[in-house]
């Protein structure tokens with residue numbers, strides 16, 4: 001079976017009880033659900049019962065104690081996945097993930113797991129829904145001015161237009177219906193590289209069109225080769241696998257694939273945790289050329305013998321740095337060593353992200369052919385320049401009032417509020433509802449049904465405020481998100497870049513406001529100063545002071561997470577040669593249990 005979480009609901013309850021609090025996690029989520037319903041508020045008591053500050057303090061110690069780095073159990077009794085994976089979307093409460101009828105009988109735990117019955121609603125088939133998109137913004141044309149660095153042997157020239165890509169008629173039609181009139185820089189470069197059969201590590205800022213940069217050339221080549229999915233065959237052998245770290249993101253990539261493949265013979269399918277496995281297996285058996293999956297569920301369906309790998313031509317890792325950090329790297333290694341998986345010399349491996357720490361770049365080379373190309377559009381690891389970043393100095397206890405003040409100025413504008421822990425997400429969402437601000441929340445303790453509903457309510461504007469943990473930080477492309485608030489700053493600068501990238505997408509302008517608590521956030525100061533300077537934004541003097549007070553090493557450490565370019569260049573120059581590849585620490589432990 002696929003997913004393993006570290007803490008059962010019962011255990012959580014017991015631990016809370018031991019801390020002197022009775023706090024079934026599920027009840028907190030239910031409160032938020034109630035709160036999201038119009039006309040249902042909370043009495044003043046709930047604030048004291050669910051005191052976010054107290055819980056997060058306690059939760060930190062308690063969670064760390066239970067998890068630890070050693071929590072990741074290799075070769076554990078449920079086959080794949082398992083243990084602590086850092087920011088792993090696929091580790092949730094038991095109630096959401098497992099299906100006893102389908103689980104491994106050798107696993108004694110499996111008998112107590114409730115069946116996952118959730119089946120997502122059928123997707124609308126009409127063209128308007130399939131091709132619904134938002135407008136590119138006023139800065140879309142400025143993408144052309146971004147400096148591009150393509151390194152590696154025998155680089156390919158970029159295309160300048162979709163016409164040059166010579167897409168087949170149906171694909172070109174779908175591109176036009178999607179509102180794409182010209183390719184973004186990452187598309188201009190990645191499309192010919194992928195056509196040429198080269199492996200690629202591509203880095204481009206958030207919201208600049210990386211998804212289409214890999215989907216379009218893959219679809220084009222599958223169509224040019226006349227592939228068609230054979231339906232109702234139990235074992236499907238897809239030509240492409242796309243993996244991403246979170247359920248909502250992989251679903252979004254699937255919807256993009258479905259959109260571009262509209263009216264063609266190519267059939268994409270999606271598999272992710274929290275959804276009934278039987279439903280997904282039936283979807284696979286209807287035919288599958290491209291399988292989009294989160295790692296645990298994907299490995300599970302492969303292990304069940306429902307996905308064969310012998311025809312695989314493309315392996316895509318979206319949010320590649322995340323997929324290769326210590327949370328998911330073991331799964332990725334398992335994936336590439338599955339029986340039938342073509343060796344890297346015989347498949348095309350494509351890595352995409354907006355951030356690539358040097359360590360991860362070096363590790364990624366294990367998955368790529370030696371002559372892979374490295375594409376850097378703009379500053380590797382840089383923040384999107386269309387996001388105006390501001391910082392507010394706060395104390396831990398003034399944050400809530402500051403948030404309220406801020407949200408009162410934004411009216412109905414869509415705002416994502418990032419917090420550190422799942423409980424904090426529930427607590428803040430409840431608090432905002434009490435203040436009559438229509439709010440919903442998304443985090444790993446919510447049932448998949450609730451998570452999808454929360455996202456839908458945010459997208460439609462029914463709840464224009466979404467309180468989220470870092471589970472929603474990467475990749476999500478939600479129209480008209482005008483503001484991102486870092487109520488709690490993340491522990492890791494890359495996470496910051498991804499979070500603020502939920503706004504200011506596709507040439508639109510966005511705003512990010514971050515609450516900076518000098519007591520808890522100073523370890524991020526140097527990296528924030530670097531990010532702001534590289535994005536040519538004003539650096540508050542107090543932030544600069546805070547950064548310098550930590551000494552020059554803080555800046556050199558901060559700079560280590562920004563690869564100025566291809567890590568092979570620094571290796572060639574003799575820098576850090578011979579050093580072991582360190583594992584990158586995963587941020588926000590408390591958020592990913």
Ligand SMILES: Nc1ncnc2c1ncn2[C@@H]1O[C@H](COP(=O)(O)OP(=O)(O)OP(=O)(O)O)[C@@H](O)[C@H]1O
Pocket residue numbers: 133134136179180181182183184187204205206207208209210211212353354474475476477501505506
């Ligand atoms: N050539 C294009 N013309 C117009 N719109 C585009 C083009 N390419 C992509 N888009 C749109 O831009 C938005 C952002 O694209 P996408 O989600 O692929 O960004 P991304 O680079 O993957 O971001 P992230 O790093 O956050 O994952 C999407 O709504 C997408 O449909």
